[in-house]
Amino acid sequence: MDMQVILITGASSGIGYETAEALAKKGHKVYGAARRTEKIKPLEALGVTPVRMDVTDEASLQEGVQAILEKEGCIDILINNAGYGSLGAIETVPIEEARRQMEVNVFAMARLTQLVLPGMRERKHGRIINISSLAGKMTIPFGGWYNISKYSVEAFSDALRMETRPFGIKVSIIEPGGIKTDWGTIAADHLTENTEGTAYERAAGREAAILRKGYTSNLLSSPSKVARKIVRAATSRRPKLRYRVGTASHSGIIFHAILPARWWDALLTFFFTKTSKSTYQRI
Numbered sequence: 001m002d003m004q005v006i007l008i009t010g011a012s013s014g015i016g017y018e019t020a021e022a023l024a025k026k027g028h029k030v031y032g033a034a035r036r037t038e039k040i041k042p043l044e045a046l047g048v049t050p051v052r053m054d055v056t057d058e059a060s061l062q063e064g065v066q067a068i069l070e071k072e073g074c075i076d077i078l079i080n081n082a083g084y085g086s087l088g089a090i091e092t093v094p095i096e097e098a099r100r101q102m103e104v105n106v107f108a109m110a111r112l113t114q115l116v117l118p119g120m121r122e123r124k125h126g127r128i129i130n131i132s133s134l135a136g137k138m139t140i141p142f143g144g145w146y147n148i149s150k151y152s153v154e155a156f157s158d159a160l161r162m163e164t165r166p167f168g169i170k171v172s173i174i175e176p177g178g179i180k181t182d183w184g185t186i187a188a189d190h191l192t193e194n195t196e197g198t199a200y201e202r203a204a205g206r207e208a209a210i211l212r213k214g215y216t217s218n219l220l221s222s223p224s225k226v227a228r229k230i231v232r233a234a235t236s237r238r239p240k241l242r243y244r245v246g247t248a249s250h251s252g253i254i255f256h257a258i259l260p261a262r263w264w265d266a267l268l269t270f271f272f273t274k275t276s277k278s279t280y281q282r283i
Contacts, residue, residue: 006076008030010033011050012040017032019231021048023037024046033055034050035156056108098145098226105146121167126164137256157171173242176245186210
């Protein structure tokens with residue numbers, strides 16, 4: 001594949017950092033967007049250009065895209081990777097936090113996509129790769145708002161793919177399962193904070209403990225494994241619509257599809273919270 005101009009958000013750590021590095025090594029012109037661009041500086045030696053961008057700020061998005069367009073003349077590939085997980089009970093998560101979750105994980109992605117689409121349409125060439133999650137296919141206790149955001153990414157991407165296909169634009173979704181990044185420990189901290197002193201505290205505490213243990217173990221897949229899938233989506237002549245990667249990314253979806261909803265609810269409730277029947281109504 002010829003050299004492409006690539007913009008990737010959330011490039012300061014984890015999946016985004018690994019992807020920016022891998023694409024730069026393949027000879028592409030990569031712009032890594034993040035609020036803390038100093039974390040991207042080690043990649044400058046490979047040709048990655050840090051772009052200071054707050055995905056929740058309209059002016060920051062516009063300025064970042066415009067700067068790349070003025071320098072390169074185009075953006076060939078957009079990788080919407082920025083996002084975070086804030087867990088907690090639907091009842092106890094402050095609605096302001098729920099809005100922020102949607103703003104970062106969905107609306108920022110949508111707005112950045114809007115900003116790059118006119119140029120892609122005009123050239124009849126472009127790719128948009130959206131980082132979803134196993135959480136966009138199956139729901140866990142206390143994952144409600146995060147699940148809602150990732151289910152939205154799935155629907156957004158499907159609609160976008162159909163709308164932009166006539167203009168030569170390809171849209172792919174990456175669906176990681178368990179990946180060893182800081183996501184799990186940060187999500188566990190949010191979960192503890194959002195349920196402290198509530199009726200859900202005990203059950204949420206057990207789930208937070210599982211998250212912390214899992215994300216500090218060697219059971220999960222490395223971010224580089226996801227990066228390889230993203231590179232494939234960015235460089236394949238006919239990229240897949242969806243790429244599943246990482247721990248439980250296939251088995252979790254299969255079990256979710258074949259188990260009756262009541263069985264699934266019982267399984268997840270037991271696994272994550274091990275709550276007694278006196279705490280929850282019988283499923």
